Amino acid sequence: MSRRDDKTVGLILVTYQSAEDLPPFLESLTAAVEPLALDVIGVDNVSSDRSVELVEEFGGRVIRNSENVGLAAAINQGAAATNAEWILVANPDTRLAPGSIAALVETAMADDGIGMIGPQVARLDGTPYPTGRRFPSLAVGIVHALLGGVWPGNPATRRYFGEPVTTVSDVDWISGCCMLFRRSAFDSIGGFDTRYFLYFEETKAALDMHRAGWRVVLDPNVEIRHREGGSMRSAPFRKIRSHHRSALRFYCDYHQRSPWLVFAPVIAAGLVVRGAISVLRTAITQRAAR
Numbered sequence: 001m002s003r004r005d006d007k008t009v010g011l012i013l014v015t016y017q018s019a020e021d022l023p024p025f026l027e028s029l030t031a032a033v034e035p036l037a038l039d040v041i042g043v044d045n046v047s048s049d050r051s052v053e054l055v056e057e058f059g060g061r062v063i064r065n066s067e068n069v070g071l072a073a074a075i076n077q078g079a080a081a082t083n084a085e086w087i088l089v090a091n092p093d094t095r096l097a098p099g100s101i102a103a104l105v106e107t108a109m110a111d112d113g114i115g116m117i118g119p120q121v122a123r124l125d126g127t128p129y130p131t132g133r134r135f136p137s138l139a140v141g142i143v144h145a146l147l148g149g150v151w152p153g154n155p156a157t158r159r160y161f162g163e164p165v166t167t168v169s170d171v172d173w174i175s176g177c178c179m180l181f182r183r184s185a186f187d188s189i190g191g192f193d194t195r196y197f198l199y200f201e202e203t204k205a206a207l208d209m210h211r212a213g214w215r216v217v218l219d220p221n222v223e224i225r226h227r228e229g230g231s232m233r234s235a236p237f238r239k240i241r242s243h244h245r246s247a248l249r250f251y252c253d254y255h256q257r258s259p260w261l262v263f264a265p266v267i268a269a270g271l272v273v274r275g276a277i278s279v280l281r282t283a284i285t286q287r288a289a290r
Contacts, residue, residue, distance in 0.1 A: 010084030115185025115214025118174030176202030
């Protein structure tokens with residue numbers, strides 16, 4: 001294998017009906033990475049809009065899948081197509097601040113033990129978006145799942161989201177909307193776990209990093225913006241199903257060597273109820289919007 005290019009950031013940009021979000025994201029990209037070079041690899045999961053054309057017009061290479069292989073598998077496809085030492089996974093519904101990605105690379109270069117790093121995240125209106133989260137305990141996970149949507153400030157949700165950090169800090173996991181990987185760390189865990197079609201794939205990647213001895217870090221000196229809820233606009237019902245299925249899968253993976261695994265059927269039942277409520281709420285919202 002040829003030597004990795006440590007002066008280049010390889011952006012893995014997975015698209016699915018992303019044409020609405022792509023223009024402002026792509027406009028923010030070059031300034032975010034400079035003075036490093038940029039290698040854009042688009043992986044499209046059968047979009048019917050102009051997602052592919054927009055990435056190609058920007059200068060990216062695009063892998064066109066013949067079926068929707070899911071997010072984790074698509075990221076791995078993109079990572080295999082670039083020789084960059086730094087692998088950036090960013091959602092099309094993010095806006096990257098000038099110098100933000102270059103700053104993450106600089107922080108990661110200061111410690112060879114950092115395998116995965118992310119920025120502070122804010123919504124488009126500037127309010128904080130939770131990142132640097134904890135892996136939830138059984139009790140915290142249950143209470144957050146039940147109350148997080150109706151009482152965002154409940155103690156379990158606050159614990160799950162973690163305390164805001166003010167310096168570069170080790171965290172359990174970071175938001176999947178913007179993640180930077182060291183290539184050797186990414187390769188050491190075999191990339192993303194492709195059993196996760198959508199959701200919790202970044203949480204599982206962070207768990208794998210910890211178990212492989214790598215640091216997972218949040219750099220609060222770097223901030224990007226995220227369009228909350230942007231990824232739910234297309235196929236919302238399938239995404240609700242994927243979210244709850246992945247939540248159960250992560251619970252089992254996280255507790256695979258723990259007695260808490262025996263509670264998996266209880267968690268599954270709770271997720272079925274929560275999923276049904278989410279489907280009903282989404283259906284009502286869509287009907288009201290017509």
